Amino acid sequence: MINKSKSWEEFLENMKSIDYEIKFGKHIAFRHKDKQRFTRAKTIGEDYTEEKIKERIDLAIKNKSNPIKKRVGNIIDISTNEKAQSSKGYEVWARKHNIKTMADSIIKLREQGINSITQLDDLIKKSADDRQDLLDKIKKIETEMKSLSQDMENINTINKYREIYKYHKKNPDDKQFAEEYYSELSVYKIAAKEILENYTKLPKIKEILTKLDKLQEKKNTLMQEYSLNKEQFSDLVQYRKNYENYYGKEVER
Structure with a gap:
């Protein structure tokens, strides 16, 4: 603070x-x-x-x-870059840029304990797996939240038409009443059926809201983790591209 x-x-x-x-x-x-x-x-x-x-x-x-994180630089493929081919000054700058960018990439990788391209590939795979796992968890929470929201809607429907249903239950022979309130009775029965599939008794709205709040908190935390993971994955992939462009294509030769 x-x-x-x-x-x-x-x-x-x-x-x-x-x-x-x-x-x-x-x-x-x-x-x-x-x-x-x-x-x-x-x-x-x-x-x-x-x-x-x-x-x-x-x-x-x-x-x-809370300093702004410096993004990973890109290695310039001098052999295919039109500007580098047409401008000697830009080519010289690009070579210096590539050396600095590759040095920065290696330093950042060393800070993460990565000392080989194999380790980098393994970390990229792990980062991708972790991101998918986070995404699966987020989707699962969203599904639960959607279900709870539907439960809350059903509870409101039951509370709204309870008296109509109770009268109909006591007076099953009142055909005129059944016809007049056909729509209300139908949605009530559907709502009640769905609630009974998930609960032994009618839950309170407050209970549903508490569960939704907790799930939202979990989702927010997972979304932050997902965002950080996505950024990390992007950086790792860029480090890999820099390696390929700098050493694989030998653009500095």
Whole structure:
């Protein structure tokens, strides 16, 4: 969690360290030691109010603690790249780019304990299997959630037409009533039949909602894992392509 007060205090200390005096009031103001007057931060622009400054400080700290992951670079096949064939300058740049990209790829693989192309292929297969397993689990949860949603709809139907069904049950000879409420009685019977297939007694809506919430939490967690796995798989495949392009095709030769 970001310590907002601390980050704000550090900002103020930094301003003082570069010879700015700070005045607090309705609006915060700053004055450099070489200037006679204070300048309200707000007069510089709406983005320089005390609140906006604090927001930017907090955002900067948050971004620093959660840096954007650098994507895996692509090896350029110089032998087939039209730009490399027509421009000597681009070819030189592409060779340097390939060396750096391949070096970065090897370093990243070493960090994951991968020291051979065989290990990389094994990890790609495992990542693909893990992703399919996650996808199967997500689909299973979605199926369960769909079933629970249908249960909830059936419960609402039963509650809505219960009195009509109870009257019909007590008065089976009332043909006029049965004809008048034929649709309601039909959907009630269908809903009741489906509920009895899954439950020994009519569940409460609250119970269904609790189960749905728990399943949604599980799905969210699995979706995050799936997203990370998908990204990892994409990186591993790109490392493999880089290896093929750099060593297999010998584009640097």
